[in-house]
């Protein structure tokens with residue numbers, strides 16, 4: 001199958017800390033790929049490197065055929081990213097923020113798309129609030145909307161469901177599944193195993209910067225492998 | 238109470254020592270001590286040109302403004318912290334989580350500031366003078382007078398800024414108006430009645446009329462105004478959530494005709510909506526301007542061959558370049574890093590906002606020049622102002638990118654900043670004194686700056702953004 005993400009021996013060191021170590025990772029078109037690992041295992045670092053926000057210490061990679069070292073801006077134009085920590089700017093309203101992102105991404109006729117997201121994630125009543133006055137969950141909704149506004153072929157999603165209530169979680173998960181069915185690709189990071197088991201088509205487990213497992217969810221089901229058990233066993237070694 | 242005080246002292250130490258580096262920070266009092274000690278020799282050497290009155294005034298004013306700035310950081314600084322770190326995490330602001338009243342915490346906070354800055358500034362200063370008095374005997378009573386009035390000057394600045402910030406938090410407009418009223422009265426009295434108000438600068442008066450009654454009155458005044466500040470204190474002033482009906486990025490509005498760049502537009506929206514920052518901008522501009530004015534006025538009496546208006550333009554230009562620091566306070570690049578935007582795009586937009594805000598500087602300069610009746614110097618002064626403003630901006634961008642407020646606290650960066658700027662300033666001071674016809678050469682700094690900004694943009698695009 002054709003690869004949408006390819007990496008070769010990616011490593012990242014912060015001083016003496018090895019954040020990720022020799023990562024070779026491929027994702028094909030149409031996968032809903034889950035990168036699983038405990039806190040501090042290097043998930044965010046990988047996403048930041050793949051989207052050109054952080055430079056790897058060694059190694060290289062390609063996203064949509066573009067080199068992550070040479071074309072970071074082109075890559076970010078073509079993918080959507082839901083970051084783990086970053087929040088929308090304090091003094092824009094929720095609505096303004098989406099229009100602002102639309103201007104940055106040069107998308108025209110966004111009115112309908114923006115309305116869709118306010119409806120879909122059920123936060124129309126917060127449209128005119130300044131982002132600094134929004135709750136964490138609402139900011140998270142805004143970040144979800146922001147990432148899909150330009151309908152990218154590939155989305156990177158760093159632990160997106162943590163602050164959302166169960167109803168919205170359901171909606172977002174269904175959206176991801178549908179989105180991938182339509183032929184797009186999602187790279188998803190999480191330490192919540194149930195969600196991964198439920199929506200991903202393939203998962204990798206990372207521990208202390210090393211990839212220690214890679215498998216298709218379907219194969220795991222066939223072989224009666226329980227993700228949680230596997231995770232606990234491998235990671236605790 | 239003692240416990241809290243200790244915790245706050247520790248916190249203050251850590252905060253500063255992480256900003257400056259531990260060693261550098263510990264050396265600081267020593268530096269003041271040495272400076273004061275050597276300063277006395279310098280004064281002694283120059284005592285024919287420099288009057289005692291002026292030197293003392295400079296020192297007193299210095300400690301007064303120092304107190305002012307320390308105090309305003311205490312309260313307004315929290316706004317900055319909030320923007321930068323989401324939530325300020327100082328002990329003083331965690332009052333809701335602690336079983337102690339806010340007033341008590343802030344009383345301790347104030348006491349901490351007093352002790353802290355006494356230990357770090359006033360004590361070494363006093364020791365410096367005292368040591369010198371062994372070399373060149375200063376009368377013990379004079380020594381006592383100097384140290385007392387310096388301490389009072391610092392305390393006065395500190396309490397006034399606490400008072401002003403308290404009023405500001407309660408009633409922003411009132412604080413603004415009273416501040417402007419004060420400034421205008423001072424200018425008015427100074428100009429139209431030719432009263433040298435500096436003589437009435439209280440700590441100076443105290444020095445000249447040094448008696449028990451005056452000192453006690455002053456101390457009581459300081460204590461009362463502190464008590465007023467603390468009793469009207471509002472730590473977590475409740476802000477109503479305001480619905481903003483305007484959508485500046487959807488509907489076409491007037492601004493669109495003037496400002497096309499969405500990031501510049503955002504800067505102005507930020508300023509409009511975070512009203513505290515508007516006030517801060519004005520404070521950040523007017524205060525230093527007055528300070529520079531006073532200091533240069535005194536300075537020029539030492540070096541009468543310098544031209545005041547040129548001198549002022551150079552310093553004004555350098556000062557106005559700090560507007561850039563103010564503009565970058567609003568955001569972290571990491572808020573954009575997941576979008577297809579380069580660091581240089583944001584820096585460039587900050588430069589544009591910078592120029593728009595800075596349009597006010599030539600106007601201020603013009604007013605001053607009209608007042609001084611030196612219209613003939615306007616063109617050259619304007620050139621100096623613009624050139625130094627741009628040059629200061631350039632060196633700031635080259636050294637600190639989007640993070641001047643953090644990186645300038647780094648000792649090495651700060652020293653480089655001085656090294657890039659000071660010699661150029663001195664060069665032009667020299668030219669203004671001896672070859673005033675060549676002053677217009679300062680415009681050469683502009684093309685130089687443009688090239689340098691280009692280099693800086695490349696540098697910061699290539700540099701991996703450090704997450705702050």
Ligand SMILES: Nc1ncnc2c1ncn2[C@@H]1O[C@H](COP(=O)(O)OP(=O)(O)O)[C@@H](O)[C@H]1O
Nearest residue numbers: 014017019038039040041042043044045046704
């Ligand atoms: N900017 C940074 N500076 C220093 N160390 C970092 C930085 N970012 C991440 N790390 C370290 O790299 C490791 C991996 O972090 P991260 O990728 O955030 O993990 P995860 O997202 O899986 O929780 C951690 O040990 C973390 O402390």
Ligand SMILES: [Mg+2]
Nearest residue numbers: 043044045084
């Ligand atoms: Mg993470």
